[in-house]
């Protein structure tokens with residue numbers, strides 16, 4: 001079967017990390033007999049330079065016609081001083097919206113050979129760390145009415161509709177069924193009306209999934225539990241604001257930003273996959289970037305957009321094997337360790353696949 005993949009390389013290290021990821025996808029296609037058809041499209045600063053806008057309509061149309069979108073990163077000092085309305089980041093928000101994505105999934109997994117990079121004491125990590133934050137993307141205080149009174153008082157209206165909560169809850173349960181059958185719903189139902197609606201809705205949806213264990217935590221306690229005992233979590237489901245904060249907290253537990261993938265998904269299988277890091281202008285064009293976050297994002301694409309679980313497992317196993325063998329890019333190397341280039345790391349993972 002042929003899968004059409006829109007490639008948005010973007011700026012800075014974007015082209016380098018996407019090129020290494022394509023090598024790995026080609027290795028998957030060779031091993032499993034699939035065909036991946038790539039189409040390169042403009043986004044971010046690269047698009048501004050060529051067309052004057054960060055997200056050309058041709059990019060949106062081609063992404064909508066594809067089976068999945070794989071993105072590098074956008075932005076850089078060159079475009080920092082231009083009109084905010086057409087900054088590279090506008091392209092990023094625009095493509096998430098155009099694809100109708102409403103859930104952002106960020107796995108936070110600590111690879112055993114990188115345990116030293118974890119900022120927590122080993123006894124806090126215990127048997128390991130492997131959780132996923134499912135953050136709602138379209139509602140909450142970010143999208144409510146914003147206004148100021150005459151006396152300068154600021155307001156942000158926080159709201160959630162019941163259908164918005166139902167669909168993210170179902171997403172979380174479906175994900176938990178592919179993992180360890182455990183959902184933690186995080187809210188602030190002791191104080192916020194939005195959260196009380198969130199929790200009531202969640203409890204109703206939870207009854208549809210008796211095989212999945214559901215825990216409920218207030219967000220302040222959840223922030224504490226993430227650093228005290230992160231191994232207790234499997235799938236965390238939460239709103240836009242709490243998810244923004246908790247997903248960053250969860251990510252940093254795993255060490256390097258160069259290791260962390262993400263997926264943004266909606267009602268269809270068409271998703272957007274990207275590393276959580278930015279365009280790293282300080283190392284761009286030097287073949288120094290760690291491509292693993294993007295390669296793991298491609299593994300998420302295989303799993304969630306194409307339903308190719310064995311293929312996704314093969315990519316993740318190849319990453320583990322290369323790390324187990326002691327291979328490191330600069331961001332994850334300890335002093336004195338040999339440092340690989342971005343393309344050497346990509347080659348090793350592709351051959352491990």
Ligand code: NAD
Nearest residue numbers: 073074075076257258277278279280281282283289290331
């Ligand atoms: P950044 O994530 O680009 O870089 C932060 C630090 O992490 C840098 O020292 C960088 O070298 C390092 N780093 C990041 N990714 C790495 C990788 N794969 N391998 C090795 N080291 C890596 O964040 P920043 O410096 O705050 O932002 C740079 C630009 O990226 C800005 O223009 C910002 O707006 C943009 N940005 C884009 C996205 C995105 O496209 N999703 C996200 C965040 C920031």
